[in-house]
Amino acid sequence: MRSSPWEPTWSQDTIARRFALTIMAAVTVAAVLSALVVSLASAWLATPANDAGLLQTAISITHALEAAxxxxxxxxxxxxxxxxxxxxxxxxxxxxxxxxxxxxxxxxxxxxxxxxxxxxxxxxxxxxxxxxxxxxxxxxxxxxxxxxxxxxxxxxxxxxxxxxxxLDRTRDAVRAFRIGIALILLLLSAAAVSLVAARQLSRPIERIADAARHFGTNPQAPPIAESGPRELRGVIRAFNAMQGQIQKFVGYRTAMLAAISHDLRTPLTRMRLRGEFVEDAEQQARLFRDVDEMQAMVDGALAFFRDDADEEAVTAFDLGGLLTTIADEYADQGVAVAYEGPSHAVYRGRPFALKRAVTNLIENAVKHATPPAMTLEQVLGEQVPETVAIVVRDHGPGIPEDALEQVFSPFFRLDRSRNRVTGGVGLGLTAALAIVRGHGGDITLTNRPGGGLEARVTLPTA
Structure with missing residues (x-):
């Protein structure tokens, strides 16, 4: 008869077995240490005369004195x-x-x-x-x-x-001292053995937590090696299976949407060819404008899906230098984008993807407001920065409060004129948000009290 998977099996490496072995090891080490200390310190831990010894002595002395x-x-x-x-x-x-x-x-x-x-x-x-x-x-x-x-x-x-x-006044004191030493050795040995056992037990859990964080920033992260007690190996096995299913789903979704966007080019091309036979010039211009807008949306969607499917490796790079490079590139185009922050700040992520995200935010400010200013802020923890924030500020009209979240939706544009030159196709902020969240961060938009818009990109360092 097959035993239940939840029934403790002492022949296997389980958490219950590790706890039992830890307690046994702690008690054994405490007993060995106590015996060692007593044997090495026999001079100041000498066993005092007990009541039984005094009574046995009284037997001999009493008989001798009674006969005298x-x-x-x-x-x-x-x-x-x-x-x-x-x-x-x-x-x-x-x-x-x-x-x-x-x-x-x-x-x-x-x-x-x-x-x-x-x-x-x-x-x-x-x-x-x-x-x-x-x-x-x-x-x-x-x-x-x-x-x-x-x-x-x-x-x-x-x-x-x-x-x-x-006359031995130290009997009770020595006895209490012995008990105190035994308790201290028991506590110390239990703490030492428990720390070692807890470290062995927590190491697979830490690997699961690290893998979950890495999977949040790198969808193509490799599976975790199965190790540890039986229960934790089951958790790792389930996590690896879930990670594989998500990777398959994301890959299938990206491929499907990219194929749909690509296939839309054929009917758009036929619509443009048929539009050549429209005799009404005004209607023809409107048709071509709609076709061009749809073509731009398809091209933008394809670019977005290509970026989503891109497997750029995660590496350590200079985030401060990256932002300085972006500012210099805009300066070459005659757009003054100020940068304030450290010239060097090491960050681990995907540099080209982050560059596209920050560029999309700056491009949005250049089109709709004034040339922005960038700031790199570091939130320090105990020893290393816990998070970094890239802040892009402009002095434009800002965004209506009810649209601060909607602007991240695909193909959403504040420009109701549907002008592709000023409004784009509505995927810039969507792509930027996807890249930042792929790094485990987020983007928040707020209207500045003095006028303008502030886009804050928060990125975790861990």
Whole structure:
């Protein structure tokens, strides 16, 4: 039976498997690092004496002192004490012994549970003393105000008592320090392993995003190589299929429209030949004018489709130098087009296509307004420009507000006289917009407050 495509398959490279392996690797690295640090730093992370160790020590010392004469017990207790624990012997008539028997004067008193001390279990108690309690003055111990200490009391057979005091104050601190180091190592190792794993996982996603951006500016971009987990390979496969279908559709549309425009030339030629037999001179002139206008529209459409099908390579070029060249070419024709901006600005795109787009905007201003001025603006990001803007401004009459978007429509002209000399065929701005959007940018037209029109071409640098 075939498993569902959404069911995790641990034998395959999937996102679920990568997450599981990342967690396992992070925990393993944390454990190894923790063990390594503890072994290398045993001097300052030495394991302190624990309660079990103190109880086991009390078994031997208690049996030895119980067998010794009472006169020697104080001396032997002091000799058996270490820097980790202290030992005091209190005779039966000692006030502290009376407190332990009666359970008074102590902060808290609990019998020792379990069989750790064997036959001494029934005679052993754990009690707590603070600096302000009556028992604090009877113990040979340095008490700190507001600090609570734990002691182990063992009653001997003659009703005297042995009191064991844990002197290692760093036990809890070292334990907390160990836990803190383990948590820090776990976090650091998890962060390091997760960063590496996330980088491996995000790299195919970045390639998909880059391919989507490149496909927006270059319809002939190659497909993406399939890599990464199974889910991402499926996404890349679907994206490549979609990209291929779009490329086929655009190519078919362009070829079809170009063929239609080309085939229109034949009936237009027949119309002109038949117009030669029209005897009315006025009607003949009108017919020839319409034929010429249709011929210009067909020629413009063919040029537009040829540009659309052009596979100019994307390359890095000097955008500032390109705009300067355009201004110099118009100056050679006696048209003063001013340029303001950096003389050199590296941009990656299709230089000849952008030159046609900017030329169409300038040509539109020269025909309908005054010679424009060009400005190149760069919007800086953290380190590099995020966008560049080419602004073309003139001092003409501007465009009606309701027509600022319509002028980009194919064959739309503001000149209602249908004069081809002043109005063109209405494809200049359409072609310019198609070129700019092919670079991932846009063109916006706005009327200037002081009069004139501003065309702003915004191009992303990424």
């Amino acid at each position: 004469p009472p006169a020697l017990r104080s001396t032997l207790a002091a000799a058996a004490a270490t820097k980790i624990y202290g030992i005091e012997w209190h005779p039966a008539d000692d006030p502290l012994a009376a407190m332990l028997r009666q359970g008074t004067g102590l902060d808290d008193l609990h019998p020792v549970e379990g069989a750790w001390l064997n036959d001494l279990t029934a005679r052993s108690f754990v009690f707590y003393v603070t600096a302000g309690s009556p028992a604090a003055a009877l113990l040979r111990h340095d008490f700190t105000p507001e600090e609570r200490f734990r002691f182990l009391g063992v009653r001997l057979k003659d009703d005297s008592w042995l009191v064991y005091a844990h």
